[in-house]
Amino acid sequence: MGGILVYVLLFLTTLLSYLFLRKHIREPQKRAKLPPGSMGWPYMGQTLQLYSQDPNVFFSTKQKRYGEIFKTHILGCPCVMLGSPEAARFVLVTQAHLFKPTYPKSKEKMIGPSALFFHQGDYHTRLRKLVQGSCSPTAIRNLVPDIEAIAVSALESWAGQHVVNTFHEMKKFSFDVGILSIFGHLDTYYREELKKNYSIVDKGYNSFPANLPGTAYHNAVLARKRLNDILSGIICERKEKRLLEKDLLGCLLNSKDEKGQNLTDDQIADNIIGVLFAAQDTTASVLTWILKYLHDDQELLESAEQKAIYETNNIGNQPLTWAQTRNMPFTYRVILESLRMASIISFTFREAVTDVEYKGYLIPKGWKVLPLFRNIHHNPDFFTDPQDFDPSRFEVSPKPNTFMPFGNGVHACPGNELAKLEILILIHHLVTKFKWEVVGSQSGIQYSPFPVPQHGLPASIEGYDA
Numbered sequence: 001m002g003g004i005l006v007y008v009l010l011f012l013t014t015l016l017s018y019l020f021l022r023k024h025i026r027e028p029q030k031r032a033k034l035p036p037g038s039m040g041w042p043y044m045g046q047t048l049q050l051y052s053q054d055p056n057v058f059f060s061t062k063q064k065r066y067g068e069i070f071k072t073h074i075l076g077c078p079c080v081m082l083g084s085p086e087a088a089r090f091v092l093v094t095q096a097h098l099f100k101p102t103y104p105k106s107k108e109k110m111i112g113p114s115a116l117f118f119h120q121g122d123y124h125t126r127l128r129k130l131v132q133g134s135c136s137p138t139a140i141r142n143l144v145p146d147i148e149a150i151a152v153s154a155l156e157s158w159a160g161q162h163v164v165n166t167f168h169e170m171k172k173f174s175f176d177v178g179i180l181s182i183f184g185h186l187d188t189y190y191r192e193e194l195k196k197n198y199s200i201v202d203k204g205y206n207s208f209p210a211n212l213p214g215t216a217y218h219n220a221v222l223a224r225k226r227l228n229d230i231l232s233g234i235i236c237e238r239k240e241k242r243l244l245e246k247d248l249l250g251c252l253l254n255s256k257d258e259k260g261q262n263l264t265d266d267q268i269a270d271n272i273i274g275v276l277f278a279a280q281d282t283t284a285s286v287l288t289w290i291l292k293y294l295h296d297d298q299e300l301l302e303s304a305e306q307k308a309i310y311e312t313n314n315i316g317n318q319p320l321t322w323a324q325t326r327n328m329p330f331t332y333r334v335i336l337e338s339l340r341m342a343s344i345i346s347f348t349f350r351e352a353v354t355d356v357e358y359k360g361y362l363i364p365k366g367w368k369v370l371p372l373f374r375n376i377h378h379n380p381d382f383f384t385d386p387q388d389f390d391p392s393r394f395e396v397s398p399k400p401n402t403f404m405p406f407g408n409g410v411h412a413c414p415g416n417e418l419a420k421l422e423i424l425i426l427i428h429h430l431v432t433k434f435k436w437e438v439v440g441s442q443s444g445i446q447y448s449p450f451p452v453p454q455h456g457l458p459a460s461i462e463g464y465d466a
Contacts, residue, residue: 112270
């Protein structure tokens with residue numbers, strides 16, 4: 001009987017102790033939940049839905065259903081998409097250390113693992129300074145005559161054809177400007193080999209990453225290896241000649257880290273391909289849209305700004321000056337509004353380096369995180385009547401973090417000054433010396449994956465004196 005009483009007392013003591021501790025000790029906080037959303041099909045996720053339709057429709061549909069933060073699955077990766085200025089700043093600026101820049105592995109392979117896009121920390125800082133330095137106003141002001149020559153040559157060649165695919169021609173133009181900024185005056189053989197093989201890489205970059213013979217991706221992988229060989233030859237020649245050029249290649253070759261180490265040839269090659277990638281499609285897309293917007297609104301063409309510069313330069317017989325390109329305020333607003341309307345870069349890729357909580361939702365370590373620039377640029381809370389093309393809206397600076405055509409934070413595009421310069425130069429010669437008509441349908445958008453007018457905006461271009 002006494003033994004039973006002891007067991008009863010022990011049981012009651014244990015029970016009372018448990019109840020006391022449960023009352024006075026805080027329970028662990030519940031784990032944050034994943035954002036709402038759909039992951040789509042296995043592996044493919046919602047890749048086809050995103051890249052085969054107007055991204056405005058994809059993003060706005062998701063945001064209306066789930067809110068400013070939602071999950072999905074694209075390009076083989078689970079993702080969290082964020083559609084507010086605050087969220088974009090959280091990922092790209094204030095908490096940037098929690099998110100590393102990343103792309104799907106298939107895209108890293110195409111560009112090269114050492115490209116600055118894929119890094120952070122000391123290596124990224126070093127490479128960014130080199131690229132930004134070679135594209136700074138001080139560096140590119142001396143490129144005005146060469147960029148102008150490329151622009152005039154391109155426009156004259158288009159005028160000699162019945163119909164041109166505007167986007168394809170703009171890609172050639174921006175590629176040539178990219179080559180100029182990287183290598184200066186490059187040998188014709190190297191330029192053509194780079195152009196031929198880069199074109200193959202470009203076609204496979206956004207294809208399904210099936211490395212099977214005959215596929216666009218497989219062909220791109222082979223072309224990427226050839227690009228490495230071509231660049232090795234250029235680098236070797238530059239080293240042998242010991243030229244101290246101030247172009248990007250020269251900056252990369254002459255750079256030493258704190259230990260006195262130079263960049264390897266592979267590191268240089270990856271960063272050159274990365275700059276070409278950044279310099280071509282995005283700039284070409286913007287230029288194509290600018291042509292369409294100017295065509296659709298003839299009043300924009302009647303601006304006195306470019307005509308005044310043309311007349312100052314002896315009716316176009318004298319070259320543009322750097323100072324003149326710095327004094328085109330109306331044209332600059334047209335460019336800004338084109339960047340907003342087209343939103344060529346719909347989003348940017350980041351990857352959570354640890355579990356992150358944002359507004360009560362969990363962003364798991366390893367998941368891709370995509371701030372949605374397009375959603376922000378087309379939000380009526382920040383831009384009145386966002387579907388209207390209105391350059392005057394940029395007479396006043398946009399609210400902070402609502403206009404990010406070149407990204408934001410330490411990973412913002414380091415070549416944006418060069419892009420704006422080549423656009424200003426081409427527009428000047430286009431509107432003062434040429435006229436053009438869009439051929440066929442003037443509506444519709446295609447995605448590859450950058451949004452461009454349907455069929456690349458076929459147009460007929462001719463000089464005013466034709």
